Amino acid sequence: MKKSFLFISCEEAHHICDKSQYGEASLWERIKLSIRLSWCTVTRAYTKRNKALTRAMKSSNVDFLKDDELDTLRSQFNQELKNQ
Amino acid sequence: MPKHVIDPNQWINLYSDYLFNYTISRVNDREIAKDLVQDTFMAGLKSMKNFKGDASERTWLISILKRKIIDYYRKINSNKGKAEVRINYSDSESEGDWLEERVADPFDKTAEDNLENSELGDAIYNCLGKLPEKQAQVFKMKTILNYETEAICNELGITASNLWVIIHRARTAMASCLEDNWF
Numbered sequence: 123m124k125k126s127f128l129f130i131s132c133e134e135a136h137h138i139c140d141k142s143q144y145g146e147a148s149l150w151e152r153i154k155l156s157i158r159l160s161w162c163t164v165t166r167a168y169t170k171r172n173k174a175l176t177r178a179m180k181s182s183n184v185d186f187l188k189d190d191e192l193d194t195l196r197s198q199f200n201q202e203l204k205n206q
Numbered sequence: 207m208p209k210h211v212i213d214p215n216q217w218i219n220l221y222s223d224y225l226f227n228y229t230i231s232r233v234n235d236r237e238i239a240k241d242l243v244q245d246t247f248m249a250g251l252k253s254m255k256n257f258k259g260d261a262s263e264r265t266w267l268i269s270i271l272k273r274k275i276i277d278y279y280r281k282i283n284s285n286k287g288k289a290e291v292r293i294n295y296s297d298s299e300s301e302g303d304w305l306e307e308r309v310a311d312p313f314d315k316t317a318e319d320n321l322e323n324s325e326l327g328d329a330i331y332n333c334l335g336k337l338p339e340k341q342a343q344v345f346k347m348k349t350i351l352n353y354e355t356e357a358i359c360n361e362l363g364i365t366a367s368n369l370w371v372i373i374h375r376a377r378t379a380m381a382s383c384l385e386d387n388w389f
Contacts, residue, residue, distance in 0.1 A: 174381065174388075178388050179350070182323050184330045184331065187223065203214055
C-alpha cells in the first residue's frame with residue numbers, strides 16, 4: 123500500500139476538519155483525518171478548537187437577517203425616511 | 207458641541223445585524239426580533255430630535271431597543287396574567303404539595319441559559335466584527351445562515367477552494383477571539 127494513500131498533510135487534515143464541521147467531509151476523508159489524528163498533536167489541537175467553535179456557534183442563538191429580510195427592512199425604513 | 211452625529215441613511219447598513227443579533231438572543235423568535243428591530247428604527251426616526259450626541263448612534267438605538275424588548279415582555283406577561291389559574295388540592299394527603307411546587311425547579315435553567323446565550327451571542331458578534339469583511343461575510347453565510355457552499359460561491363463569485371480557504375482563516379480567527387472566555 124502506498125504511503126500517500128493514507129497519509130495526508132496537516133493542511134489537508136485541517137481542511138477536512140473544517141468541512142466536517144459543516145457535515146461536508148466524505149467518509150473516506152474522515153477516515154484519513156482519523157488516522158492523522160491518531161499521531162499528529164497539531165491536528166488534534168486544531169480539531170479540538172474547531173469543534174469547540176462549532177459547539178459555541180450552535181449553543182449561541184446568534185443569527186442574522188437574510189438578504190431578502192434586510193431588503194424588506196431597508197425598503198420599509200426608506201419609505202418612512204422619505205415621509206419624515 | 208455634540209461628539210456624535212446622527213445619520214439615519216446609514217442605520218440599516220451599519221446596525222441591522224447588530225440590533226437583530228442583540229434581539230434574537232433575548233427573545234428567541236426570528237419574527238418577533240425582526241419586528242422589534244423595525245420598531246426600533248422607526249422609533250429612532252421619530253425621536254431623532256432627542257439625540258444629543260453624547261452617546262454613539264448604536265448605543266442610542268440599543269437603548270431604544272432595550273425599551274422595546276422590555277415592552278414586549280411586559281405585554282406577554284400581562285397576557286399570561288389573564289389566564290385562569292386553578293389549583294385544587296382536595297385530599298388531605300396532597301396538602302402542602304403547593305409548597306414544593308413553588309420551589310424553583312433546579313433543572314429549569316432557561317433564564318440562566320438565555321443570559322449565557324445572549325452574552326455568547328454578543329461575543330460572537332464582536333469577534334465577527336474584527337474579521338476582514340469578506341471573511342465575516344462568508345463565515346456568516348456558511349455558519350450562521352447555513353447557506354449551501356454552491357450558493358455562496360455563486361453569489362460571491364468565488365470557487366469552492368477559495369471558500370474553504372476563507373472559512374479556514376475565519377474559523378481560526380474566531381476560535382482565537384472566543385478562546386479566552388468561551389472555550
